[in-house]
Amino acid sequence: MPDRSESESRKLLGRLRDAMASSGAGQERLDRITTLVAESMGTEVCSIYLFRDRDTLELCATEGLRAEAVHQTRMRLGEGLVGRVARAGRVVNTADAPAERGFRYMPETGEEAYSSFLGVPIQRLGETLGVLVVQSREAREFTSDEVYALEVVAMVVAEMTELGAFVGEGSALEAPHQRPATFRASVGQEGVTMGHVWLHEPRVVVTKPIADDPEAERARLSEAVERLRVGVDRMLDGAAGGDAEHLQVLEAYRMFANSRGWLRRMEESIASGLSAEAAVEKEQSAARARLSQVSDPYLRDRLHDLDDLSHRLLRLLTGQGQAAESEMPADPILVARNIGPAELLDYGRRLKGVVLEEGSVGSHAAVVARALAIPLLVQADRIATEALNGDLIALDADQGIAHLRPDESVATAFRDKMAMQAAAQERYASIRDKPAEARCGTVVSLHMNAGLMADLPSLESSGAEGVGLFRTELQFLIRNQMPRRSELSALYARIMKAAQGKRVVFRTLDIGSDKVLPYMNSVDEPNPALGWRAIRVGLDKPGVLRMQLQALVRAAAGGPLTVMFPFIAQYEEWRAARAEMDKALERERILGHPLPASLEVGAMLETPSLAFASRRFFEEVEFISIGGNDLKQFFFAADRENELVRRRYDTLNVSFLSFIEQIVDRCAETGTPLSFCGEDAGRPIEALCLAAMGIRTLSMRPASIGPVKHLLRRAHLGELREVIAEAKARGEQSVRPAVMDHLRR
Structure with missing residues (x-):
C-alpha cells in the first residue's frame, strides 16, 4: 500500500481517536465518526448501521442522509445492499447502486441522489456487528486504497462498539453483553x-485500537511473533516421535507463524494507524470471515489453524486470555x-x-x-x-x-424448577434400596451406564444393581497415544473392585463415526454413522481388540467377567468377535494367567438387521443389549444429530414398540437375557412402556434410576400393556397420549 494512503489513514484514525476521547454520549460519538469519514474520504454521505437484533439492521448515524431517518430506517439481514454486506461479510463497491442486484430504495433517507456506494462490514473476530457505508453523487467505483481505509475505520468502530463507546437509546445502541x-x-x-x-477461552479485549507510533507497534508485533515462533518450535520438539496427524497440525502452525504474507498484512494495518493487537485482530477477523465461506474440510482446518495462531498472538500482545483457575x-x-x-x-x-x-x-x-x-x-x-x-x-x-x-x-422459574427436582431426588432416595417392583409384582432390574472410574460411587448412591454398560473408549479418546495393555488391565481391575461384586458389562472399543482416536488416521466417509465403526474397526484391525480383551481377562484375575461387542449387524460378525475372545482366553491360559471363573459374552443389537438373524445367533449369544440410541435412528432413518429430524419420531411409535416386542419374543424363545440401554431407558414414561413390552433390564444414567423406579413402583404393567394394545388396535401412530391418559387416572 502506498505511503500516501498509509499517511491519510493514520491522520483519519488520529482524528477518530481524538473524537472518541472527547466527552459525549454514544450518539454524539457516532455522529462525529460519520462526519469525519465523509470529510476525509471526500464523499457526501457516510452512514453507520448496527444490528438491533440478530436479523435487523438499524441506521444509527449518518452524514448526508436525512437526519429524521436515524433510528427509523431498518432492514432485514440480506435486504438491500447494506443487508447484503452484513449477510455475506464482504465489501460491496459499485458505481451504480440502483442497478445492483438486491438494491432497495429507502425513500425516507433521501439517498436517491447518490449513485456510488461502498459498504464494508463492521466485524470483530468474524462476528458482524453492522455496516459502514459511504456514498457519493459521482458515479465511480472506490479505489482499493479507499476500500482499505474504510475497512480500517470499520475495524476501529467494531472495537469501540465492543467497548461500549456508543451506548445510548434504542436497541441498536444498548450496551453490549448486557441484554438477556x-x-x-x-x-x-x-x-x-x-x-x-x-x-474456556476468555475473549481478548483490545482497549487501544489506534496507535501514534507505527515503528513502536511494528517492534511490539515483531517481538510477539518471535515469541510465538519459539513456542511453536518447542511444541514441535515436544511432539517429535508422536503421531503424524498431530505433527501435521503443528507444522501448519509453524508455516503460518513464519508466513511473510501474514506478517506483511498486519504490518500494513499498523502503517495505516492501528495498534499491533488491532492489526492482529483485523487479520483474525478476515480469517474467520473466510472460514465461514469455505466448504473444503482441508482449507477449513488450515483457516482454523490461522485463527488459533492469531488468538495466541493476541494473548502474547495483551497478556489477556489466561484467567486464573482461582477466579x-x-x-x-x-x-x-x-x-x-x-x-x-x-x-x-x-x-x-x-x-x-x-x-x-x-x-x-x-x-x-x-x-x-x-x-x-x-x-x-x-x-x-x-x-x-x-x-x-x-x-x-x-x-x-x-x-x-x-x-x-x-431466573425465578429456573430456581423453582431446580428446587422441585431437588425435592424429588429426596423422595427417590427413600426408595433407593427397594426393588423396582410394579404393582402387578413384576420386578425390573435397573442398571447404570458408566465410562469413568469416577462414576462407580454412583452405584451405591443411585441404587443401581450393576453397570449395564461401561464405555471403554473414553480411556482411548482422552490420550494422545494408544494406552498400554498393562494400563488398561489395571484400570479394569480397579473398576471391578469398586463395583464390589456387582455385575459390570464392559463394551469393547466403540470408535469410528464421530469418535475418532486422536492418534488414529481418520477415514473420510460420506456417512460415518453407517460406516467403518465399532466392531467393524475391531475385526478389520484386530490388534487393538485382542489387546483389550486380554486386558479384561487379566483384570478379572479369576473372577467373573462380562463383555459385549458393539454394533453387531450380522451373525458372522458375532462369530468372528467371539472367536477373538476365545483366542484371548487361550493365550492367557498358555501364559499361565488365571481365567475368569465365569464368562458372559454378549452383543449389542443396534441395527434392525440383527433382529432378523438366524435362531443360532440367539442361541449362542449369552445376552443381548438393545442399543436404543442407534437402533432408533436406523429404524426411522433419522440422524439423531440432525435437529430437523431427530425429534420427529417418537420412541412410543406403534411400529417401533412392535419391533421391540418382536425382539423380546425372539429372545424369549431361546431364553436369551435381554436388556435395553440408551437415553430412552432413563425416561420414565418410555422406560415404563419398554417394561410393559417385556424388557426386564434397563440401563441408564445414574440420575435417572430414581425417577424410573418411582414410576415403575406405581404402575401395573399388565394394565399398561392392555392400554398399548388398544391404542395399536385403534390405529394410533403413537401410544403416548393413551399411556399418559391412563397414568393420570
Missing part, C-alpha cells in the same frame, strides 16, 4: 442447572466454541453444565459430559461470542435452551 439472550441448541446430555459463565465461580457453567475430551475431564465434576457453539450430540465432549452427568448443550450458535465471564446463565438441557443473563422472572 436466548439460545436454541441440541441436547448432548439432559439436565437443568443454573450458574455463572466460565469461558472460577463456585457454580461454573463452561462456555466454549468447542472442547476436547481431555480438557473437559480436566475441569471434571466442578462444572455445573457445558454449552458449546460447535460439537455434536455424539461428540467426544458429549461422551465425557454423559460420563460426568453434566448437562450439555451443543450447537448454541454465537454463545461464546456473546457471553462474558461471570454472566448468569440458565441451562434447560431437557428442552435444548440456554438463557444468558436471564431476566428475574426466568
